[in-house]
Amino acid sequence: MAAPVSERDQLAYISNQAADARVNLEFESEGMTLNMGPQHPATHGTLRILAKLDGERVISCEPMPGYMHRGYEKLCEVRTYPQVTTLVNRIDWLGSFANEVPWILAAEKLMGIEAPPRAQHIRTILFELSRIGNIALFLGDLGIQLGGITVGFYAFRDREHVLNQVEAVTGGRFHPNFDRIGGLKDDLPKGWIAETKAAMVKVQKFCDQVEDLLIGNEIFQARTRGIGIIPPHVAESYGLSGANARGSGIDWDLRRDNCPPGLVYDKCDWTVWTHPDGDSFSRSWIRLQETREAAKIVDQLLDTIPSGAIMAKVPRIIKVPEGEAYVATENPLGEMGYYLVSKGDLNPFRVKIRSASFNNISIVPWLCKGVYVPDVISILASLYFILGDIDR
């Protein structure tokens, strides 16, 4: 008969087995599960990416959004129209004015109100300014994700000029809350046009700096050329929009092709940039060119602001008549649309927000099969999403 095993020995044996099991579990040769968890510098916020790795290659990759869901569509059902305008700022918080525009245009479509030309003009200017603010940060973030931190600082520094101009008009840097059904809340303060023109000069200089420091850099090109190639038919089937689609060669820009009434893009001279490659580099390059275009558009529009009223005649208490309307605009992140269903009340009956980033990251599992882990970072940086936009 064997000697009785003491409790202490038993516990030691069990813990040794457990330790071994833990080691074996982690290093099974079929792959390692890496959780690029909600807190991670590369995921622009609280996005969880569950990746199965084989060494450094990704076998499968699954983004798990939802950590930032705030229940926007339900919130909109219990808020009045001016209150919803305030809330809507916070979906894509980097280009906040851009979120208000399709919402207000949808409500105006249902009410049958058209904003006066001066308001439409200034609305477009602020829309493009928010585009510059958003994409300038993207360019900086691209550098930071890939290791060139200096570009990030330059981006924040030069974005300040745009934010200061937005603050001078609306009072808020990040959440302007300026668009109203029928026009804008207030008119431009004296001297704003000249200051904004100076700010656009600085933005152009920043774009040149980014081109010299990042886009033209051989290391950056080695990290992004040929990485994350999206063929055009795949881009269309996943519903990509904005610079991601144009990076694959799809020539589609809602500002030119399906511009809703209320924005004045047809009154200025600008180009739509596309790139046939479909890789991370092309998406980044297109965004740089879009920033330059936006600065050009703002410059042209600032010279031709018509005089007139800033607000149409709108009742004090806004009740949108019954009906449904869908308005989509070319937001900095892609196509953003609001499907507004109204039953004639003070509150909307249902608001469905079509956000660009949700569709943009739906391609990540398909795209990240078989790439290296650093390439996942480069792909995420170039697809560019904002968590508030994905999760709403």
Next chain:
Amino acid sequence: MPKKPQIPGKGMFIGLGVTFKEMVNTLKPDSKGGGPVTVQYPHEKEEPAPRSRGVITLFEENCTSCMLCARECPDWCIYIEAHKYLAPPRREGGKPRQKNALDRFSIDFSLCMYCGICVEVCPFDALFWSPEYEYSEFDIKNLLHEKERLGEWFETVPDFEPYEAGSEQKVKKVPG
């Protein structure tokens, strides 16, 4: 299409030049157009724009306790208590008028999202924006500003600016 750098390594050289130029620029004195972008808070402070949404102030004389601001606030952070009283008639032999007297008007800035709907909606111009932003507290209950504190901010309200050429808006006046 972007130009590929002709000499291998040329892009890297240009990049080095950018950072070096930036460093030289930061070290140049302010008088020559250089200098860092840092504003050394709290020793130096930036001037916010006059329309900047810093804090809400109350001009109590104009307030009639109509409760529109409290109703329209998306966060319900305005607390108003008022009572009705009979004011003496305007002329001899007239009816006594029913008026509202404001007992309590407080804004909870820990909830406020600085949207400005209350200021916009007030029909009697009793609420104004002020660009003051330095009112952080150590205790969250001190962020509930009562009537007196809201009135104290009123001195910091700047005059409304004139508009750009071509505008048809009339410049509003700050009372008092």
Next chain:
Amino acid sequence: MSVSPFGVLGSAPVLAGLDPPYWAATLIKVGVVAVLVPTTALILGIVFLFKVMSWMQSRLGPQEAGPKGLLQLLADGAKFIQKQDIIPDAADRFVFKVAPMVVLISTFLLYVIIPAGPSVVVESLDTGVFFALAMSSVSVIGILMAGWGSANKFALMSGIRAAGQLIAYELPMVLAVVGVVIQAGTMNLNGIIAAQADFKLFGVVPFPLFLLTQFPMFLVFLAAAQAELTQPPFDMPVAESELVGGYQVEYSGFRFLFFFMGEFATAFAFAALASVLFLGGWSLPFVASNSDLYTSTAFWLIGPAVLFTKIMLVSFLIFWFRFTYPRFREDQLQKVCWKYLIPTCLVWVSFTAIAKVVW
């Protein structure tokens, strides 16, 4: 073939005429290195990581701690030391604790052979350069230990990347130095400096730096040093945006301080090596190696000052590349090493050997 005239003098520090017993001399040497390593890490950290990086990014850097923020790293060091010592539950405790010390030991050993003057050196070895390169590769073990012992997948990935990278980049570093050694004829660092001071291009034109004749090797050495320090553009092991600190991710408090000090002190040591090998170390330009200036007492101060200036120049280059470039992917990193740097080295070494015989 020049034999260093300093070989005799440099074997023991001359302490103002005293001749201390062996144990006392050893204690003094250990003390000097122990003080020097954190001090140089501090200087490099403050000047480059805080100030120069800030200036390149249009900002000012720390301003509050000390005059113009120059004591910020001291404050940081004090903060790190008083932090709680956290060891992850699943970590291998011994490996986890010892890893930073292994990295730091390799740094300490590097400081032993750096000469700050003809006789201002802790130990003047005849195998100087060879010793330096051998000791710098000890840190690889420390990094691997940190990566494994942290029980963290991110740390593990970083440790494995680091192993591949650091071992690969040893080769260009060694080969870059071979050219210098062939030209100088000795591996003793003081001897290399003397050879540079006496160097004549084509046997005729006096030119006191190996920088001209070994310029590609200087660039290769800088690149290899950057890779050995895991700094951008070769910082895959510590890729902040992917691995959030890599092998250092589970370290906090004074253990992290060891890693930090190790990284910056090693940067200083590599810059010192580069200045000695390529820029002439403590020698002044156009002053021959047997001049009286080098043996005067004033040179006890001038020598280190000259070396320090050259080190600052080289460090500026290293950190300039660090702040400007994005990082290579691991396989691109290896490609750069094996396909570009090593063939360049081999070609230049053979060229140097031929030139040495001819001239």
